[in-house]
Amino acid sequence: MGKVTIVDYEVTNKNDFSALASLSIKAKKALDLQPEDSITVLADKGYYSGEQIAKCHDNNIETLVAPKSKGSKSKDSRVTKDKFTYIKKSDHYICPKGIKLHRQGKLYKRHDGIPFKMYVGHWTECRNCPWVGICVSTGSQKASRGRMLNRNIYEDQMDENDIQVNVRKNEYRRRQAIVEHPFSTIKRQWGFSHTNLKSLKKVNGEFGLILLCYNLKRVLSIIGMKGLKNALINKKKTDYNDQKPNRACYEIYFSNPPETS
Numbered sequence: 001m002g003k004v005t006i007v008d009y010e011v012t013n014k015n016d017f018s019a020l021a022s023l024s025i026k027a028k029k030a031l032d033l034q035p036e037d038s039i040t041v042l043a044d045k046g047y048y049s050g051e052q053i054a055k056c057h058d059n060n061i062e063t064l065v066a067p068k069s070k071g072s073k074s075k076d077s078r079v080t081k082d083k084f085t086y087i088k089k090s091d092h093y094i095c096p097k098g099i100k101l102h103r104q105g106k107l108y109k110r111h112d113g114i115p116f117k118m119y120v121g122h123w124t125e126c127r128n129c130p131w132v133g134i135c136v137s138t139g140s141q142k143a144s145r146g147r148m149l150n151r152n153i154y155e156d157q158m159d160e161n162d163i164q165v166n167v168r169k170n171e172y173r174r175r176q177a178i179v180e181h182p183f184s185t186i187k188r189q190w191g192f193s194h195t196n197l198k199s200l201k202k203v204n205g206e207f208g209l210i211l212l213c214y215n216l217k218r219v220l221s222i223i224g225m226k227g228l229k230n231a232l233i234n235k236k237k238t239d240y241n242d243q244k245p246n247r248a249c250y251e252i253y254f255s256n257p258p259e260t261s
């Protein structure tokens with residue numbers, strides 16, 4: 001699996017969709033990196049959110065997040081949104097039949113508050129197309145309007161992420177090996193398939209202790225007991241000289257202590 005340890009964690013009762021940026025920024029801090037330093041995060045499609053990907057890019061965090069469909073109202077695969085080409089320079093789409101979809105003036109807002117732009121094909125062109133029945137909604141046909149597509153304001157960053165996932169396939173494939181190792185060790189080998197405590201704070205503490213054991217086991221297998229002792233002694237000396245708190249020891253020994261009941 002390589003030299004992998006867990007640098008940060010958080011137990012939440014929310015889903016992954018809005019967690020990518022905050023966790024990645026926390027990981028950067030835990031690694032003592034500066035805001036201008038760059039890292040790459042690998043994540044599964046549960047984390048695929050344009051807003052989060054854009055936030056990561058703003059914080060010098062490259063993303064390799066498995067893409068999800070960006071949505072299309074069409075049921076026929078020949079005319080789903082991914083079959084339309086976006087031309088960034090002139091801000092319009094080209095449909096599979098080579099017809100332009102023009103940008104409408106204003107920005108609209110989705111139910112979740114994310115602004116999006118709207119693109120529409122000319123009815124004069126769509127109505128003569130053999131695919132009109134599968135491509136243009138009945139409502140649009142009645143209103144003599146061509147095919148409509150929307151594009152949220154984060155889609156440039158999502159497109160960049162999708163290209164990188166494709167180009168860096170081998171790197172992305174490492175995600176499963178990296179992520180599944182802690183889960184298989186903790187759940188299958190050690191039997192921690194559930195927590196014994198209740199409430200977010202206590203579960204955070206319990207899980208923190210489990211991860212502490214996991215990290216110690218990893219560190220011992222990577223650099224051995226002698227290496228760990230030397231690293232702690234060196235870190236202590238450096239921190240003492242820098243007049244900084246001994247963060248390495250704090251993180252190793254007291255990360256999220258469980259609440260005593």
Ligand code: SF4
Binds near residue numbers: 095131147
């Ligand atoms: S209906 Fe219009 S947008 Fe759809 S494929 Fe035909 S020309 Fe293109």
